[in-house]
Amino acid sequence: MALKSRLAGLSANVLLIVAAPALAAASDPADPRAPVAALYAVEKTGHAPLATPARRAAALTRGLAAIWDRAEAGANRGGGVAIDFDVVTNSQGAEVKAYALTVPARAANRATVVATIDPGDWGRQSARENVITFSLLRQNGRWRVDDVSGVAEPHTWSLREMLAQALKAD
Numbered sequence: 001m002a003l004k005s006r007l008a009g010l011s012a013n014v015l016l017i018v019a020a021p022a023l024a025a026a027s028d029p030a031d032p033r034a035p036v037a038a039l040y041a042v043e044k045t046g047h048a049p050l051a052t053p054a055r056r057a058a059a060l061t062r063g064l065a066a067i068w069d070r071a072e073a074g075a076n077r078g079g080g081v082a083i084d085f086d087v088v089t090n091s092q093g094a095e096v097k098a099y100a101l102t103v104p105a106r107a108a109n110r111a112t113v114v115a116t117i118d119p120g121d122w123g124r125q126s127a128r129e130n131v132i133t134f135s136l137l138r139q140n141g142r143w144r145v146d147d148v149s150g151v152a153e154p155h156t157w158s159l160r161e162m163l164a165q166a167l168k169a170d
Helices: 002-027 033-044 053-059 062-077 159-169
Strands: 098-106 110-118 131-139 142-152 155-158
Touching (some): 033 098, 033 110, 033 131, 033 142, 062 142, 142 159, 155 159
Antiparallel strands (some): 098 110, 110 131
16 A cells, blocks of 8 residues: 555656646746747637737737737628637647647747647647647747747648738738
8 A cells, every 4th residue: 555655646746747847837937938838728718819819919929919910800801710720729629638848949039839739539630730839039028929830731831821821812
């Protein structure tokens, strides 16, 4: 019985060690993972984290938020939407069961954060679709998302490029 208790305690400690970087990122504004972790925190509540102009203004660079708002206004005039999927999950309805964030590149005012998500039983054509890349810029002392990209097999996509195309179509 003592061995089972020790193993349970060891498992809990290992889980805390693995989860600690993501928990720290969510609370440290100097960490470029913080705004991405915040997006996934909103996602966990069942809301699309970038669905409204206010949410976009809070998370995105001024430039990207402005482009999205202009593209959305043009699409709304035609009865549609500029972006018809949740870029944070690379889907139209997947629930993120878990995620891991890495920072493969970082400079003084730019960073790349890669999110690898576990969408549970959500069907994917390949595991590449579970990897979403966030390009960040530091604005007014805060990290903000300046682009989001991923794969929808067999094509790659970029939020900024899709919004630029939507503006051209308007």
